Amino acid sequence: MSLGERNQYSINDRYVEDAGRVFLTGVQALARLPIQQLRADRRRGLNTAALLAGYPGSPLAGLNFEIENAKQLVPDLPIVHRPLLNEEHGATAVMGSQLAAEQPDCEFDGIAGFWYGKAPGLDRAGDALRHAVFTGTSRLGGAVAIVGDDPAAKSSTLPSSSDATLFDLHMPILYPGDVEEILTLGMHAISLSRITGAWTALKIVDAVADGSGTLDLGATVIEPVVPDLEIEGVKYEHHPDAKLLPPNNLALERDLRVVRSELVRRYTVANKLNPVIVNPHDAWIGLIASGFTYHELRHALHSIGLRTLDDIANAGIRLLHLQLPVPFDPQNIRNFSEGLDEILVIEEKNPTAEWLVKDALYGSANQPRVLGKTRPDGQPLMPSHGILDADAIVQGLFDRLSLRVRDRLVEPRKKTKQRELIPLDVTRSPYFCSGCPHNSSTKVPEDSLIGAGIGCHTMVLLMDEDQVGNIAGVTAMGNEGMQWVGMEPFVERKHFIQNIGDGTYFHSGQLAIASAVAANSNITFKLLYNGTIAMTGGQDPKGGLGVIEITQIMLAQGVEQIIITTEDPSRYKETDFPKEVSVWTRERIIEAQESLAEVSGVTVLIHDQACAAQLRRT
Numbered sequence: 001m002s003l004g005e006r007n008q009y010s011i012n013d014r015y016v017e018d019a020g021r022v023f024l025t026g027v028q029a030l031a032r033l034p035i036q037q038l039r040a041d042r043r044r045g046l047n048t049a050a051l052l053a054g055y056p057g058s059p060l061a062g063l064n065f066e067i068e069n070a071k072q073l074v075p076d077l078p079i080v081h082r083p084l085l086n087e088e089h090g091a092t093a094v095m096g097s098q099l100a101a102e103q104p105d106c107e108f109d110g111i112a113g114f115w116y117g118k119a120p121g122l123d124r125a126g127d128a129l130r131h132a133v134f135t136g137t138s139r140l141g142g143a144v145a146i147v148g149d150d151p152a153a154k155s156s157t158l159p160s161s162s163d164a165t166l167f168d169l170h171m172p173i174l175y176p177g178d179v180e181e182i183l184t185l186g187m188h189a190i191s192l193s194r195i196t197g198a199w200t201a202l203k204i205v206d207a208v209a210d211g212s213g214t215l216d217l218g219a220t221v222i223e224p225v226v227p228d229l230e231i232e233g234v235k236y237e238h239h240p241d242a243k244l245l246p247p248n249n250l251a252l253e254r255d256l257r258v259v260r261s262e263l264v265r266r267y268t269v270a271n272k273l274n275p276v277i278v279n280p281h282d283a284w285i286g287l288i289a290s291g292f293t294y295h296e297l298r299h300a301l302h303s304i305g306l307r308t309l310d311d312i313a314n315a316g317i318r319l320l321h322l323q324l325p326v327p328f329d330p331q332n333i334r335n336f337s338e339g340l341d342e343i344l345v346i347e348e349k350n351p352t353a354e355w356l357v358k359d360a361l362y363g364s365a366n367q368p369r370v371l372g373k374t375r376p377d378g379q380p381l382m383p384s385h386g387i388l389d390a391d392a393i394v395q396g397l398f399d400r401l402s403l404r405v406r407d408r409l410v411e412p413r414k415k416t417k418q419r420e421l422i423p424l425d426v427t428r429s430p431y432f433c434s435g436c437p438h439n440s441s442t443k444v445p446e447d448s449l450i451g452a453g454i455g456c457h458t459m460v461l462l463m464d465e466d467q468v469g470n471i472a473g474v475t476a477m478g479n480e481g482m483q484w485v486g487m488e489p490f491v492e493r494k495h496f497i498q499n500i501g502d503g504t505y506f507h508s509g510q511l512a513i514a515s516a517v518a519a520n521s522n523i524t525f526k527l528l529y530n531g532t533i534a535m536t537g538g539q540d541p542k543g544g545l546g547v548i549e550i551t552q553i554m555l556a557q558g559v560e561q562i563i564i565t566t567e568d569p570s571r572y573k574e575t576d577f578p579k580e581v582s583v584w585t586r587e588r589i590i591e592a593q594e595s596l597a598e599v600s601g602v603t604v605l606i607h608d609q610a611c612a613a614q615l616r617r618t
């Protein structure tokens, strides 16, 4: 039924309905996934539940908010959302959801577990996820890591692509390229995890998370094919096992590398997850791409005149769409390569698939030339940095195709010449919101050396030294101040000021303060207490505490002295604090830092002022 044919359409249909056309963003499709899975389970007579856990400040553009919205619309479904203090805690909670099904008092047949986080969260949670992967998943539960990649670093300190990390974590990667594929591949991710006992990963790039589309829900229903599960004469069924000491952990390793990975291969083949889209009998070149990059490749082909699948076939191109790019079936690649002169692998950042293709073909007769990041003469072909969109793909693609079918191609459109910019009297770089507490809190005494922290206040990197001090750069979240521990013994300067947001403090930063005490460091942490995880959309920090409680923890950890600066000192009573803590008006923030710099050891300035954007929202 089309949207127009319906008498009424409600935006809630995207979560409530099971059939018909709905409009969804990528993030909404992710929030719909557990609903769709539990409904499919109920149709099969299964009494399953779902757990979603992660760090709310590591959202895929507000996934945590969307999960809450979706949950409320389906009160009949047992969906539990547990935003936690940081990413590794979320990963371990999802591991627990798989262990729950092994307990005799478990109330459900299985729990579908979803971990969510951005690429830095994946890096951070690596150890926790590795433990969860070894432990494995339950037959009617399943565990999926939803990983947000930001290849152009639009909202991150570093550009990211998680393929190599996920590969190393032994997680098969399913890579959707649009909203519909989020649902189909998301359903496969759960099914694959249940059948094989392996954790699976859904790689979501920002363009797909932020994208949107209207789709027919019927097209997202999958009927998974269960492959042959017999290994060494026995039908395999994984039982999650977290007794991770020898000899059990070694048995689990064998099981993971030998058995579960083989079942993943069989599932991929049985469910035709890596289809050959175009296969002309006279193909001379093969193109391989995945997810968002596959769709961008199709745009690039379109822009040089190969608009339809027939055009592509007539140019002698064989086209492979890897929906599960890692690990793929080597035989699949060997079949694909038959009769080809050349294979071009188009993937962002690391040449992970390119290496796997070469590995699959190594030693086979008449193997085609495999290209990806470089041309045969070693010159760059496909960029290994930044975002790999159609514009970035098209020239290299055109050059390779021109070798044989130049007459069928249209010259790539030259980039329009950059228009000359008229110089303005005023230039404006990104800046804090009006009324932002960081306007006051980032003021520093002259000649200070400052560590920037993660959060809105990272923008000090873009600001004048006169205003925010000499910035020594930024660290990974939770490591604030540790760069000074490594610098301090080797420089004449005796003191350092480190900015740290309260969201970061509760996530992991409090350990950095304890580490600085352990290292006898001479440092002032400036805790920018704005009451929210502001930069990622204004989430509540989980495990958050008030200023008074924080001062108690810090003093117990060995912090020497604390000054609280605030616009309203009457907020606190003198009796709230011991003698090491004092409350000053925010106008004295520079004097406060000068005073703390005179104290040897670790000192803290807590700037207590709410996020202005959050105040406007509430």
Ligand SMILES: Cc1ncc(C[n+]2csc(CCOP(=O)(O)OP(=O)(O)O)c2C)c(N)n1
Binding pocket: 055, 057, 058, 118, 120, 121, 124, 157, 454, 455, 456, 457, 477, 500, 501, 502, 503, 504, 505, 528, 530, 532, 533, 534, 535, 536
């Ligand atoms: C390990 C990790 N997880 C998540 C993020 C995403 N992230 C970027 S900024 C930020 C917010 C930090 O909040 P807070 O420390 O309170 O500073 P504010 O934005 O409020 O100034 C987060 C969570 C990250 N960079 N690293």
Ligand code: SF4
Binding pocket: 431, 432, 433, 434, 435, 436, 437, 438, 456, 530, 534, 535, 611, 612, 613, 614
């Ligand atoms: S969102 Fe809040 S903390 Fe971030 S710049 Fe705006 S007012 Fe400041």
